[in-house]
Amino acid sequence: xxxxxxxxxIVLPLDRANVxxxxxxxxxxxxxxxxxxxxxxxxxxWRYLDPHVEGSAVRRRENPDFILNRLPYRNSTxxxxxxxxxxxxxxxxxxxxxxDYGFRALIAPSFSDIxxxxxxxxxxLPVVLQSTEVDALFNALAxxxxxxxxxxxxxCLVSHPRLGEFQFVVPEVQKQALLQGIDDVGSTLMxxxxxxxxxxxxxxxxxxx
Numbered sequence: 378x379x380x381x382x383x384x385x386x387i388v389l390p391l392d393r394a395n396v397x398x399x400x401x402x403x404x405x406x407x408x409x410x411x412x413x414x415x416x417x418x419x420x421x422x423w424r425y426l427d428p429h430v431e432g433s434a435v436r437r438r439e440n441p442d443f444i445l446n447r448l449p450y451r452n453s454t455x456x457x458x459x460x461x462x463x464x465x466x467x468x469x470x471x472x473x474x475x476x477d478y479g480f481r482a483l484i485a486p487s488f489s490d491i492x493x494x495x496x497x498x499x500x501x502l503p504v505v506l507q508s509t510e511v512d513a514l515f516n517a518l519a520x521x522x523x524x525x526x527x528x529x530x531x532x533c534l535v536s537h538p539r540l541g542e543f544q545f546v547v548p549e550v551q552k553q554a555l556l557q558g559i560d561d562v563g564s565t566l567m568x569x570x571x572x573x574x575x576x577x578x579x580x581x582x583x584x585x586x
Contacts, residue, residue, distance in 0.1 A: 380558035386454030397465030463492025
């Protein structure tokens with residue numbers, strides 16, 4: 378997993394509340410568990426005018442009215458949304474699709490608990506700001522969409538050139554995992570020697586197992 382220390386990028390201002398996981402990646406794309414290849418299907422129902430046809434090589438038309446299909450937003454790496462982002466089912470594919478598209482950080486007044494856990498586990502940083510701060514960011518981006526915003530995990534700050542800095546809080550365990558680029562498997566492997574020692578001792582004490 379790529380470490381997250383500080384990231385600057387274009388922000389996608391997705392001015393919608395209650396964006397659920399079915400909108401993030403529809404159910405027909407949940408057949409794979411490879412964690413990659415989901416980027417083209419992020420917001421699939423909103424991004425394309427043509428329905429997905431399994432096995433078809435025909436390029437689908439993009440919906441010009443959807444913000445992610447317009448410049449500079451198609452190059453966004455930070456997503457700004459309204460409350461309860463990631464609600465709905467527990468599908469981890471939603472976090473995979475966001476990460477595969479290129480997003481590194483997400484900013485909203487609130488996130489679904491399960492989505493938050495999935496985001497952290499896949500190297501995405503969900504940043505919770507106050508509603509007034511999110512409003513200020515939406516307003517500033519409406520005036521100038523080309524401005525780069527910085528999300529600093531070390532100091533837990535979101536920085537906008539005109540608005541200044543907004544403080545956020547991240548649980549220490551998740552913060553250290555992102556800073557070091559360690560997922561659950563990596564965290565377990567850090568204790569490989571202790572695990573091997575336990576297994577050796579356990580086998581000696583319980584040879585019948």
